[in-house]
Amino acid sequence: MKQPVFAVTSGEPAGIGPDICLDLAFARLPCRCAVLGDKNLLRARAEALGKSVVLRDFDPESGGAPEESVLEVLHIPAAVPVGPGKLDPANAAYVLQLLDTALAGISDGIFDGIVTAPLHKGIINDARASTGFFSGHTEYLAEKSGTGQVVMMLAGKGLRVALVTTHLPLKDVAAAITQPLIESVARILHHDLKHKFGIKNPKILVAGLNPHAGEGGHLGHEEIETVIPALENLRREGINLAGPYPADTLFQPFMLEGADAVLAMYHDQGLPVLKYHSFGQGVNITLGLPFIRTSVDHGTALDLAATGRADSGSLITAVETAVEMARGSL
DSSP: OOOOEEEEEOOOTTTTHHHHHHGGGGSOOSSEEEEEEOHHHHHHHHHHHTOOOEEEEOOTTOOSOOOTTEEEEEEOOOSSOOBTTBOOGGGHHHHHHHHHHHHHHHHTTSOSEEEEOOOOHHHHHHHTTTTOOOOOHHHHHHHHTTOSOOEEEEEETTEEEEESSOSOOHHHHHHHOOHHHHHHHHHHHHHHHHHTTOOSSOEEEEEOSSGGGGGGGTTOSHIIIIIHHHHHHHHHTTOEEEEEEOHHHHTSHHHHTTOSEEEESSHHHHHHHHHHHHTTSOEEEEESSSSEEEEESSOOOGGGTTTTOOOOHHHHHHHHHHHHHHHHTO
16 A cells, blocks of 8 residues: 655744654654745754754655654745744744645645644734735635634543634623534535545544533523434434533543544533543644645644654654544545
């Protein structure tokens, strides 16, 4: 079987992205990884960390994965010199160029997916004050690929949690959760579990919105008026859903046994459990895109850049998950 090839964007150059990308040279992964970034920056960071990494220019025509300690790099020069931990808006366009180059490689058939190291949304927005708000990796990739709706799912240590709503203030969540939204998110989740993870008949557990899943209307009516009708429609389509369940008991091992994913109603309902379960080895997966995209479950950690204290576990797991998805889609 041909080894998949992934574009790994090194993210914010002042953060730990370049540091953790270097560790891919030692990870013995069943794929090829082309790290997109400034080759000189990667070399300087390797020297600062005392890592003996050979940086080789990425050649899409080459054969299998390189030998240990060799990192394939698609060189994209930073706009200005980078100091570890020191953000510079002048490099914001460089960070977006990494994503644009990865997308171009997907379009050209060079890459089988994209794995992203963390970027810093604040510094990109500082630089883009006149060109519009940058809300993050996921939204940028969706817009550039012409994808109308994507779904955020985090996974780690056998647990997968997808979200109906993502980065909303808590006061806005209930109004945002509609029957059409639940149905469309669940369809994307079901489709990608089947076609990107190779699960024949995915079982999805669904959390209620309110405490005790509304307790029959005594603690809110969203379950009765919105969630349950959505699930009934989806079941008629043949989607294997169970719930809605109270979120405070849903994540018990006896409940999760045999389930392939949990669909949570909002960000801090599902992700605290997932991150407690697998932080540092979790993966952020964007469902609904016409290509594979995984990412780390952490931020840029500017204070750890070039210190040797950055943990590359999440990035390595993100690549391994991308490989699993590539095989599941065959």
